[in-house]
Amino acid sequence: MVRSRYARLPQDQQRTIERAALDEFAAHGFHDASLNRVLEASGMSKGSLYYHFDGKEDLYVHVARVELERLFDGLGSFPLPETGGPDAFWAAVEDHYLRIVTVLAGTPKLAALLRGWIAASGNPALQQAQEELAQLIEPWTGRALAAGRAAGAVRTDLPPGLLVAVVFGMGQAMDTWLLAHEPEDPERELPGLVRALVGMIRGALAPPGL
Amino acid sequence: MVRSRYARLPQDQQRTIERAALDEFAAHGFHDASLNRVLEASGMSKGSLYYHFDGKEDLYVHVARVELERLFDGLGSFPLPETGGPDAFWAAVEDHYLRIVTVLAGTPKLAALLRGWIAASGNPALQQAQEELAQLIEPWTGRALAAGRAAGAVRTDLPPGLLVAVVFGMGQAMDTWLLAHEPEDPERELPGLVRALVGMIRGALAPPGL
DNA sequence: ACCGGTCTAGACTGGTGGTCCAACCATCGG
DNA sequence: CCGATGGTTGGACCACCAGTCTAGACCGGT
Numbered sequence: 001m002v003r004s005r006y007a008r009l010p011q012d013q014q015r016t017i018e019r020a021a022l023d024e025f026a027a028h029g030f031h032d033a034s035l036n037r038v039l040e041a042s043g044m045s046k047g048s049l050y051y052h053f054d055g056k057e058d059l060y061v062h063v064a065r066v067e068l069e070r071l072f073d074g075l076g077s078f079p080l081p082e083t084g085g086p087d088a089f090w091a092a093v094e095d096h097y098l099r100i101v102t103v104l105a106g107t108p109k110l111a112a113l114l115r116g117w118i119a120a121s122g123n124p125a126l127q128q129a130q131e132e133l134a135q136l137i138e139p140w141t142g143r144a145l146a147a148g149r150a151a152g153a154v155r156t157d158l159p160p161g162l163l164v165a166v167v168f169g170m171g172q173a174m175d176t177w178l179l180a181h182e183p184e185d186p187e188r189e190l191p192g193l194v195r196a197l198v199g200m201i202r203g204a205l206a207p208p209g210l
Numbered sequence: 211m212v213r214s215r216y217a218r219l220p221q222d223q224q225r226t227i228e229r230a231a232l233d234e235f236a237a238h239g240f241h242d243a244s245l246n247r248v249l250e251a252s253g254m255s256k257g258s259l260y261y262h263f264d265g266k267e268d269l270y271v272h273v274a275r276v277e278l279e280r281l282f283d284g285l286g287s288f289p290l291p292e293t294g295g296p297d298a299f300w301a302a303v304e305d306h307y308l309r310i311v312t313v314l315a316g317t318p319k320l321a322a323l324l325r326g327w328i329a330a331s332g333n334p335a336l337q338q339a340q341e342e343l344a345q346l347i348e349p350w351t352g353r354a355l356a357a358g359r360a361a362g363a364v365r366t367d368l369p370p371g372l373l374v375a376v377v378f379g380m381g382q383a384m385d386t387w388l389l390a391h392e393p394e395d396p397e398r399e400l401p402g403l404v405r406a407l408v409g410m411i412r413g414a415l416a417p418p419g420l
Numbered sequence: 421a422c423c424g425g426t427c428t429a430g431a432c433t434g435g436t437g438g439t440c441c442a443a444c445c446a447t448c449g450g
Numbered sequence: 451c452c453g454a455t456g457g458t459t460g461g462a463c464c465a466c467c468a469g470t471c472t473a474g475a476c477c478g479g480t
Contacts (some may be wrong), residue, residue: 032438046461047441048458054350056438084421097473159389166387169379169384171379173375173379174372204410205413215427256428256430256431256470257427257430258427260468261428262427
């Protein structure tokens, strides 16, 4: 992580390299992405890249961070009601989920990057990168979980980390499945699907015995 | 797939290469595994390897298949009651899950291989391999799902493929989480954890409105 | 004895991520 | 105005990768 150096680069050069890296990572995933192709596409030299970044992993984390921040800036906030009971809470979750899915459907490159990120979990070489990115959204997940518990919508008998991990696993599976079975008429079918998916998450997170 | 040639190899040579490949794949995952290291460890030459296998992917699938068959042979069958209602069904699932987790805890290399396999899902280069391996356990998942539905324990409003995918996603997340938070006293804590995890799966798969 | 198919060894190819260092150039002290 | 300094760049170079290719060892059948 050589941010201080990188920040000194002219902004247009930053954007050039970020765009090239995003294209490459989105098209080929982390492992099959080629730094040489990124260099060719961006006009940067190898020496410069390794002067500004620690390596492939660092570049990947940087691009993912920038794009994630851009995404969340564009989406605004995700208020979750702590009162009104579980139904109100899950309705809000459904709302946000649908909003995110819709935006991602319109920015396929970011979607591919995120998919690649999630798919790479478990790769020991990327573990540190995973953790760094996870910390980016940790505050949000933490707040969502707390709100859900305050609303009586989320079980309190299991550690939060486990719940977050399971929900991410479900989300990844649903995302992959959605991608493999692209509906013919997304605008009509998507809300129903999202409702079903959130329903499954609700079932998994609901306090037992309810 | 050059099985006929491979089958003609002396069994001890088969075991040698399989053991070396298992070690390598378990230690480094598919992508970071090195065929050269496998060759060095097994004493096989590159020409031989490429005579008997189509390539890295083929070797991986072969090893995974052999190990999976060994695992299921050792575990016997997984009977699931179709009568007795949801409670009986989920109790049986919990039983089987605990049995598998226990066995996997004792065979870390196989566990690592499976983890790598699951983590690699979504990698286009491995898609064919994924499908081949998925077909190996497809009959079992299909039977389990049908039994669950017959017992009234599993929702029928969503396509089976989606349910299987989501359960696999949850399983993977739980497995990863378990690995990262290894309990001090597995024998005592594991049953409770498995109960909670199966409970979450049950919540996700339960027919809505129940 | 020789011939044809089966199998093996390992050099070789084109690619990868990462390292290294000479040279460039902007800034600053004198 | 000049020279020194140190951040920055280009690109040759390295070790290693998966996969290809060919020369020849081996062996059973004729």
